[in-house]
Amino acid sequence: MPTKIEKDAVTGTDTTGHEWDGIKELNTPLPKWWLYTFYATILWALGYFVLYPAWPGLSGHTTGVLGWTMRGEISESLAQAAAAQAPFVNRIDAASLEDIAKSTDLRNFAIAGGRSVFAVNCAPCHGAGAAGSKGFPNLVDDNWIWGGTLDDIHTTIQNGIRNSNPDSRISQMPRFGADKILDAKQIDDVAEYVLSLSRRSRNAAAAERGAVVYSENCEACHLQGGVGNAEMGAPSLAANIWLYGGDKATLVETITNSRAGAMPAWTDRIDAARIKMLTVYVHSLGGGK
Numbered sequence: 001m002p003t004k005i006e007k008d009a010v011t012g013t014d015t016t017g018h019e020w021d022g023i024k025e026l027n028t029p030l031p032k033w034w035l036y037t038f039y040a041t042i043l044w045a046l047g048y049f050v051l052y053p054a055w056p057g058l059s060g061h062t063t064g065v066l067g068w069t070m071r072g073e074i075s076e077s078l079a080q081a082a083a084a085q086a087p088f089v090n091r092i093d094a095a096s097l098e099d100i101a102k103s104t105d106l107r108n109f110a111i112a113g114g115r116s117v118f119a120v121n122c123a124p125c126h127g128a129g130a131a132g133s134k135g136f137p138n139l140v141d142d143n144w145i146w147g148g149t150l151d152d153i154h155t156t157i158q159n160g161i162r163n164s165n166p167d168s169r170i171s172q173m174p175r176f177g178a179d180k181i182l183d184a185k186q187i188d189d190v191a192e193y194v195l196s197l198s199r200r201s202r203n204a205a206a207a208e209r210g211a212v213v214y215s216e217n218c219e220a221c222h223l224q225g226g227v228g229n230a231e232m233g234a235p236s237l238a239a240n241i242w243l244y245g246g247d248k249a250t251l252v253e254t255i256t257n258s259r260a261g262a263m264p265a266w267t268d269r270i271d272a273a274r275i276k277m278l279t280v281y282v283h284s285l286g287g288g289k
Helices: 032-052 070-094 095-103 104-121 150-159 183-198 204-217 248-257 274-285
Strands: 015-020 024-028
Touching: 070 104, 070 274, 095 104, 095 150, 095 274, 104 274, 150 274, 183 204, 183 248
Parallel strands: none
Antiparallel strands: 015 024
C-alpha cells in the first residue's frame, strides 16, 4: 500500500510513497540529457511523418511533402545505370556475334553483362557455375546437344527447346519400350551396346546384338558410332557425358520411356542485346566451338 510522500533522510530526495519490506522507493528524476534526447526523437518522428511516406491508409499511404520513395530512388539508379551502359548496349545490339567476339571492349562488356543475365535467368537450372545437373546440360564442356558455335548457342537461347515458340528447337526420341517398338530384351541389348561405345560394356554378346538393334532404330539420329547429330538435337552416346545418367539402368529407362526436357524461349523475356551478351558469355565458358 502507498504510504505518505516524504524526503529520504540520506539523499534528501522525495519518495514515491511506495514501500516494500521497509525499502522506500525514491522519486529520482530522469537526467535532463535523457529527457531532451527523448523530446528530440519525438520531434524527429513528427518531421519524418511530414517529409516522408509514413501513414498507411485503406488504399495507399501519405506521400510526404518531399515525394520521396525507395522505389523511386531505385528506379532512378537503374535509369542512371542504363544510361551509362547505353553506348555499349546499342553497339552490341547493332553488331553481329562475330564482330562482338572480335572487339575486345565489346566482348568484355558482353561477358560481364551476360554473366549477370545468366545469374538471374539461367543459374536456377544450369547452376551458378553452369556445370548443369541431372536433366540440365553442362555448359562448360565441349559436348553440345544442339551445337556450340556462337550462332548455335544464340539460336538455342533465343528460341528455346520444346516450348510453344514457333521457332523452338524440337527433337523427339521415340518411347521404344512404352510404345512397344522394342521388347525388353532388345532394349537391354542396345543399352549394352551404348555402354560399349565408351568401353563400359561387360557383355560382349549382348553388345553385339545391340549393335544390330542400334543400326536399325537409333543410328538415323545418333549416327554411326553414336557420335551424335547437333542438327537433330541427338546427343553423343560415345563421349560418356550424360544428361540423365549413363549407368545401364538409366539407359534402359531412357530407351524405354524417352526424355523430353524443355527450355524457355528467352526472346520472349530478354531483349536482343542481352541475348547476344548471354550468348557470348556462355560461349566463353570454355566449351564454345
